[in-house]
Amino acid sequence: MTTTKDPSGIEEAGQVAVAEREIDHDHIGKVLAPPGFIRRHTWNFVFVIEIVFIILIWQFLQGGIEIFPIKFVPAPSGIFTELVDLLGDTRTYDHILYSLRSFVVGYVLAAVVGITVGLLVGGSKLAELTIGPLVWTSYAVPRSALAPMIIVWFGLGLMSKVTLVFLLAVFPIIINTMEGVRHVDKTLVNAGKVFGGSTMQILRKIVVPALLPFILIGLRIAVVRGFIGVLLGEFLGSFKGLGKILNTASYNFETARALAIVVILIFLANVTMFLVSSIKKWVAPWHHEESLLGGGR
């Protein structure tokens, strides 16, 4: 394609979508290192050892010689004590559940709306002309900046968090779905037609398999954005939730407690991320993010 300046900025955004996709590092390892060079599990152990090592050094620096005031940068042992304390308290689970509930509701809404809009804008020329510019314009707006107004509009309850999660999570999904639609190989669809496939068959055997990885990558990016939305909403005003207790802890200068809550958040985000990645590996095992890894294609 000769480079034409697309007035709606679609060309540019296509690249954004490429980069928003993530890289499967296992696959990179396989590509770069000869197969069977080092067993894969070795690196998992290395990862664990690494984390233990970092924690030990940190413990030595802060718990031992204390290079920063312990009040500001707590030692891992202090964080661990607070973590045990938090996990022993049933109220903590209330907060976790509250945060997760706003996340899940907003995330599911974002997934449904995002995939639908993405399919529409990517698939129909008319929708692309009419809804497309709206999507791109709203994509340019930093949705997080709407947070204070969303609190004003929807109050301090669940509704404002759900809205924030939705707004932050929906765009990666839309854009990756559109990207996926653009990646459906037309030759394959034509071949399917030639061999007498019905519309349903072509959808099921060609279009959906080609789309799925992209949608799932969008869903994976949306996880991080969704968690940002939950926290943002809870920081700004909430009665419950992890963001609320994190805020309270840091206002009270309980840094160890605050970091313990951050550890819980890191754990939750990574588990959710892992779940979505597993779904991707399960429904689209062949896909290895080849547009970033396959080189010249």
Add this chain to the structure above:
Amino acid sequence: MSSTTEHSPQVTEPATAVVGASPEKITLDRPPKGPWHTRVKGWHRLLIIVVEFTLIFALWQYLVGTLEITNPIFLPPPSRIWNGFFDMVSSGELWPHLRRSAYSYTVGYSLAVIVGIPLGLLLGTSVVAYRLTGPLIWSLYATPWIALMPMATIWFGFGAAPVMFIVFLAAFFPVMLNTAAGPQTVDRSLIRSATVFGAGSLTVFRKVILPASLPFILIGMRLAIVIGMIGLMVAEIVGSTVGLGALIKLKSATFKIGSAFSVIVIAVTLTMIFGTALKALAEKVAPWHFSDKA
């Protein structure tokens, strides 16, 4: 890469099947004839966008400004947004906030680029480095960095520093991870042929790997512009008293939603200015990236 940015009617065609169009639409393999909307190009397209937005704004102004279907305090009409902007400019209220935001953003973003590109190149070229730090970096990437904002305030105080820190965190990972993807995707045969022709590893890096990675670096930098702006807004909304985000919070808290909206428009304009500047820079340093999209 090539098919990603491609945006011609042929490519979007099969996708009609996705939304359950009639089967004959799938097989379109001829020059676009179809209905009018499949043939819109160039400035017609722009015209449609302009008309659409004018209509939306006119309708918005009419519904909210004239009919007042909702309370204009909650959702102000466009005229009020404009007034809010004008008030803040004429009273000079905007400038300190704008200056602080531009400062925090520029420093945070530049730091992210300065640190992220070398680290990304290291990760991309060295398998050992990638294997060692990759999993750690990916799990850090998955954590919502905003969770560190309250801590950042404790660590760095109430000035611009915690905001810079969050902008840095937000922008750093896209830059580094995309940069790392660059060397990893270099065509192996190019490296081999360079080596065959007697290039040392430094020459290979400078002449083959670096130019091939530039597009990825630029994608990372472009992404980081948007994500850094999210970081800036979030950090200023949550824990700052000066800055565009803080201004939005202040204006919403005092129910001057019109002014708050106009601040968002300013933020969008800032993002666009940075994005355009980066694009101009990119066309200068990596012109091949913009010419070989065939």
